[in-house]
Amino acid sequence: MKSQKSRSIKKISDPKWVADTVITLRAECVKQHDMSANYPEHDKLIAIQDQSQAIGEFLEWARIELGYSLGEYHEHTQDCFDIDGGRICGMRTEEMYAVNMPVTNLLAKFFNIDQDKLEEEKRAMLKALRNG
Ligand SMILES: [Zn+2]
DSSP states (O other), rough: HHHHHHHHHHHHSSSSSSSSHHHHHHHHHHHHOTTTOOOHHHHHHHHHHHHHHHHHHHHHHHHHHHHOEEEOOOOOOOGGOOTSSSBSSOOTSSSEEEEOOOHHHHHHHHTTTTTHHEEEEEEEEHHHTTTT
C-alpha cells in the first residue's frame, strides 16, 4: 500500500497543465517569425503557467492523496423531465455529485482561456513554422 502511494505522488509531478510543447512551439514562432502579437491565447497561457501548474497539482494531490474531488449540487433542467413532467434524471437537488470536468478545462475556464482559439493558434503556428 505504501509503495503505491509513493508511486502516485511521483505521478502528480508528471502532468503539465500548461503543455511544455505549447510553450516551446510559441517560443520557436517568436524566434523565427517575431509574431508576438498573433497568438493572444498562447500569450495568456504562458503568462499564467506557474499558477495554473500549482492549481493543477493541488487538485491532483487532493484527489490522489485525500480522495477529494470537486462536487456540485444538481439543478434540474428541462432535460430532467419527460413529456408528462415526470423526473427522469434520477438526481436530487440536495445531493452533491462529482464534477466530471477535466482539470485542464477547469483551469482554462478559470484563466479565461479559449481552448478552441488555442487549438486554432496552434495549427496556425505549426503551419507558419512548416512554411518557414
Ligand atoms: Zn435533474
